[in-house]
Amino acid sequence: MIEIVKVIIGICIALGALLTVVTAVGLIRLPDVYTRTHAASKAATLGVMFVLAGTFLYFYLLEGHMNSRLILAIVFIFMTSPVAGHLICRAAYNTNVKLWENSVQDDLAAVKKERAQQ
Amino acid sequence: MAFQILLNVFLALVWMFLKVSNEPIDFLVGYFFGLLLVFTFRRFFPSRFYLLRVVAVINLIAIFIKELLLSNIAVLKVIIKPKLDIQPGIFALPTELKKDWEITLLSNLITLTPGTLVVDISDDNQTLYIHAMDASDAEAAISSIKNTFEKAIMEVSR
Numbered sequence: 094m095i096e097i098v099k100v101i102i103g104i105c106i107a108l109g110a111l112l113t114v115v116t117a118v119g120l121i122r123l124p125d126v127y128t129r130t131h132a133a134s135k136a137a138t139l140g141v142m143f144v145l146a147g148t149f150l151y152f153y154l155l156e157g158h159m160n161s162r163l164i165l166a167i168v169f170i171f172m173t174s175p176v177a178g179h180l181i182c183r184a185a186y187n188t189n190v191k192l193w194e195n196s197v198q199d200d201l202a203a204v205k206k207e208r209a210q211q
Numbered sequence: 212m213a214f215q216i217l218l219n220v221f222l223a224l225v226w227m228f229l230k231v232s233n234e235p236i237d238f239l240v241g242y243f244f245g246l247l248l249v250f251t252f253r254r255f256f257p258s259r260f261y262l263l264r265v266v267a268v269i270n271l272i273a274i275f276i277k278e279l280l281l282s283n284i285a286v287l288k289v290i291i292k293p294k295l296d297i298q299p300g301i302f303a304l305p306t307e308l309k310k311d312w313e314i315t316l317l318s319n320l321i322t323l324t325p326g327t328l329v330v331d332i333s334d335d336n337q338t339l340y341i342h343a344m345d346a347s348d349a350e351a352a353i354s355s356i357k358n359t360f361e362k363a364i365m366e367v368s369r
Contacts, residue, residue, distance in 0.1 A: 112283060112287075115286075115287050118291075119286065119289075122295070123289075123290070123295075125299075127342045128297065128344060131286060131326065131342075132290060134322060135323065136283055136286050136290075138323075139279055172319075175318075175319045178322055178328060179328065182330045183330055186330050186331065
């Protein structure tokens with residue numbers, strides 16, 4: 094039983110670390126702010142959540158110490174990180190950061206022009 | 212909905228007073244019988260039986276977690292692929308949701324979905340502008356968002 098738990102905890106932590114590495118690679122490889130935010134707001138969220146869940150399981154199942162703050166941290170990160178991604182994207186768009194040149198369509202441009210005229 | 216829950220808790224307390232007990236187990240038993248009572252008298256309440264809404268909320272959380280996992284696999288594929296052949300773009304999504312919290316929830320869900328990210332919301336709260344990793348099939352993305360998330364959120368707020 095203890096061995097199975099250890100394996101599960103190991104998988105959780107390793108998966109979280111792997112996802113965080115993928116996020117970092119994505120931040121370097123992807124072409125513009127918007128696509129980078131995709132990588133940062135998704136993979137990093139799940140990566141950190143996995144690491145926290147693994148830590149929680151370790152202390153709860155092997156040390157018998159239930160730490161509810163880790164659960165709260167998981168919930169808070171889950172709620173706030175998509176909002177952070179949205180705000181970064183929006184701030185970039187409103188300060189005229191250009192889309193990547195291979196982008197296919199941009200419905201927001203017309204709306205923005207209209208807002209500028211008012 | 213809040214009123215029905217409050218009534219149910221109150222009924223559980225009445226059960227405890229009737230039994231002259233302060234055990235948590237008696238609270239649970241009383242809550243169960245109160246639930247049966249609330250269910251029996253459900254046509255006297257203005258909103259529907261509250262357990263249905265609780266089930267809808269749980270369903271929404273399950274969708275949230277599933278989409279988070281799927282979106283991570285999708286992003287992983289794009290990043291690891293040796294050739295960068297994505298077609299990003301911004302498309303508009305008309306929404307039927309009215310209240311602020313519903314729209315916030317929808318945009319959070321969309322941001323956690325594979326390859327989509329909310330950039331802006333129009334001033335009249337009727338259109339979401341979404342940046343997609345792969346905007347070549349925006350129609351498909353719109354219909355899938357409408358069918359799954361919007362429906363699930365409407366199920367909660369109905």
